[in-house]
Amino acid sequence: MPYKACIALSRRVPEILLERLREHADIRMPESDAPPDLVSLMREADYALVIPGDRVDRALLDACPRLKMVSTVSAGFDHIDVDACTAWNVRVCNTPGAVVASTADMAFALLLSAARRVVEADAFVRAGRWNKEAAPLFGMDVHHKRMGIIGLGRIGMELAKRARGFDMDVAYHNRRRLSPEEEERLGVRYLNLDTLLEQSDAVMVQVPYGSATHHLIGAPQLARMKPSAVLVNTSRGGVVDDAALAEALRQGRIAAAGLDVTEGEPEVHPELLKLPNVVLTPHSGASTRETHLRMTLEAFDNLLDAIHGEPLRNCVNPAKKEESA
Incomplete structure (x- = not known):
């Protein structure tokens, strides 16, 4: 047999x-x-x-x-x-x-939630604070803004497709630049990392984790971002320095963040948990x-x-x- x-x-x-x-x-x-x-x-x-x-x-x-x-x-x-x-x-x-399409969906959901302060607005209503005298919770438009994608792999490419539906200008940074034909097909343009951080309204992190990408986004990189910018990480915890991010958010050096992954998850940096301008999800990008x-x-x-x-x-x-x- x-x-x-x-x-x-x-x-x-x-x-x-x-x-x-x-x-x-x-x-x-x-x-x-x-x-x-x-x-x-x-x-x-x-x-x-x-x-x-x-x-x-x-x-x-x-x-x-x-x-x-x-x-x-x-x-x-x-x-x-x-x-x-x-x-x-x-x-x-x-x-x-x-996991490609659903992770891209989650990244865009985090961007919209953070930029439009959806979680804060939900808490505002549930707390009974919505009345005629209440000041509106102003957020940031996403449409017609610039998205900067760090890591234009398969998920990054799906993000670029979704961004085009919002009439966004899409830039990217990769270790390897795409061919001009690929860039034209995807409707993206290449920027070095510093320029991408300085010019983007939404910075989307989508790179694998390793020694080369540990704290790829730390205090120096966050300092280059616009005060109105939103950072979204759906890649891996450790790619972003969560302590530096919490400090940047607390001081208003960037506007908001959306994180599906954190350093040492399921642990979350305690300072992030105190902040209203960060949206946190439990590594659920593929959870459908x-x-x-x-x-x-x-x-x-x-x-x-x-x-x-x-x-x-x-x-x-x-x-x-x-x-x-």
Whole structure:
């Protein structure tokens, strides 16, 4: 009888979604919705499906010698020790394509909420302060303003599309400048980072986190922004220096901010929590039912690619032969 691969799922998945996987592998998953003991679950597994709350580290890899690949139901992979996986010859795959549109939606929602003071206005009404004598809560127009996107990857490009619907002028900064043809197609223009910060009414941060982007936006960069500007971060905590941001907001050096991610999340800098001009959401850019389904199916596709020996489309640590293919 031919060997059938074993896939360990760190959370329960509706049976209707598992039909494709069961055709090609035996499935192990927890008996309840409680977070499982990953070592016990994955010890005999060839492949694993995990979520951001699951820590894949050297200890887990040591205990799971059969493991060949880990597929995470997320775009980010901070919860996985990729270097250790590479050393153990374990491939790591994520689901970046599924989150693009919904994350761009969230970024624009944060921009509108912060610029138009939506959360403050909601609290104002709920507190019974809305009456004929009440002063209006003036915010900032978003339409016909300039958006500066730091990191024009797939999510950044979706942001640019949405900005055009608001008749915004869109500038961007990337490590690699796009071709003139791509810039014309997207309706964007390139600026160096300092100029983008100085000229933009809305600064949208959408870069991966790493040593090169740690505190990419700190006190010196915030000082370059307009006093009327809004900063939005839907990338990763740590890209923005939250302490410096809180001070800039408190002193009115920028007008407002919208953050879906924070340093050390789920912890939030205490000074940010005190400020009315920052909108905070709990890293929920991809938190829609439709997007979560797409993420799960994309993670399944990653597993099936591995089982069938196909090139891994979303591999963050490809083997040398995959890199050269």
